[in-house]
Amino acid sequence: MVERNDIGLTELRRGVLVLATLSRLRAPQYGYSLKQALAEGGMPVEEGTLYPLLRRLESQGLLVSHWNTEHAPPRRYYQLSPEGERTLAALTAAWRDQVRVMDGFLSEGTAR
Template sequence: MSDLLTSLTTELRRGTLTLAVLSQLSTPQYGYSLVQRLENSGVVIEQSTLYPLLRRLEKQKLVTSSWDTTESRPRKYYVLSTYGNEVYKQLKKEWEKTSLELQQLLRGEEENESN
């Protein structure tokens, strides 16, 4: 039972990860800073998922990357591309719509139960 619940939860969250990551990339971020930002907002993402995800987003041309070598250790920074920004806005709208719909559904369910 709890195994099933874990896998369902993972599935539920997987789709939202891209949106969560995109939301933090309007300013350039490197891998670890992104982890921290997400964690501060309570979004737990496995690092082994995040880093490959960033590269996939880059391949899909949603973000661009650049190496910063001015600091003591070189870091790879990712930032939203113009295209990525557009996609992000639309995705955000979709999410807001979905979560509203779902909220209404779930609330309706609760009311049914109490009646």
């Protein structure tokens, strides 16, 4: 049985995964290195979640990718597109605004 807290955490995490992913792709990374970077930053993600997300972000024009076949094994590298850079800046600003709002909401309960 899934606990209600697990559902809330899953939804919260899903909402920030795009921002976390875009923030790690300012420089080119292949899927596994991105997975490691996210985990090291405190946001582990399963391959079954990450790779579909990368494909979706690329289809939305936020990422560009290329294959590097110079080393074995060949790896597909992802990086922000110019539109992805603009989107990252906009999402970062929105995130910071939401953090301020939520800090206000959450501190109301402790200020009494």
